[in-house]
Amino acid sequence: MTDERLARQIAFIIEIDKLKTVLRRTFLMDATRAETTAEHSWHLGVMALLLTEYADEPVDPLRVVTLVLVHDIVEIDAGDTYAYDETGYLDKAEREERAAARLYGLLPAEQGAELLALWREFEARETPDAKFANALDRLQPFLHNYTLGGDNWREHQVTPAMIRKRVAPIADISTRLADYVERLIVQSIEAGYTG
């Protein structure tokens, strides 16, 4: 009985290894290659541990960490959708719902339901925890692109207006983080990283 439960959890743990083979459009900060979604999720996890003090409303650090560690597991089936790809976004929700059902369905029922609910919470961006997790998910690739001198922005003709729209969710939960990012955007324009 208990083994069956643990066996399902281990099967899920083995399955999610595939998130290490999903490539994002974001490059590593040393520009050597694209980042994997597993690496992105780890980075967000550490950021969550460090930055929850900047949330304008109280957030629960364990819930925020959980949200960011599991929110992209759906990409194993659904793939990564590039932030500025409007066509890809058309069926993103449907693809990801199917993926969530299959992947979280590997777990013991009540644990799978819990993670599914957390993933939906992240996507709905309504609770403070989900808003903060989403803010980190926007901040992290922004920092990559900024650190890389805007290579990715220039290659895809990403304008300051597009960047500001993309990072807008940060202002929903953290004035201080949003102010900081706005200063980096101004610097980026001045430096010719975007324009």
Place this chain on the structure above:
Amino acid sequence: MTDERLARQIAFIIEIDKLKTVLRRTFLMDATRAETTAEHSWHLGVMALLLTEYADEPVDPLRVVTLVLVHDIVEIDAGDTYAYDETGYLDKAEREERAAARLYGLLPAEQGAELLALWREFEARETPDAKFANALDRLQPFLHNYTLGGDNWREHQVTPAMIRKRVAPIADISTRLADYVERLIVQSIEAGYTG
């Protein structure tokens, strides 16, 4: 003032991107390439969220997740030391202490001190949280090697006794996880993955 604090945290967040370029000896479960330490840390984070119910003594999920997400950041300077490399282990502690001082020193003082203390707690393996985090750190590569049919074990002539020694910390904190792993070791011997 507040900016200075946030600037240090962002500098740390940018610095730790390098953990995505540290390669481990463990291969991804699809055998395509070595795992990065950032990916390994993410995997442990999700495992922590799923498996704390198996701890024989109560553990704090947030502390366990934090321990596993930050414990390998020292590898940015100190590199990964292969589990069965006895020479590498001779100066591992010294290399990692220097790395921890530099890397956690990038953060605001009290936050850096907190992470340094957590890293030392992980290494000392004395508290239930640290024992559990260490158990996950042994379980995860074991699952990789098992899933890969023992390729890594055979290549490095890793015997069942060496595997059992390596996973022994699991029994320090979870009888059920340890029993499960022992059954997988027996299966691995029968299947010729190690011998």
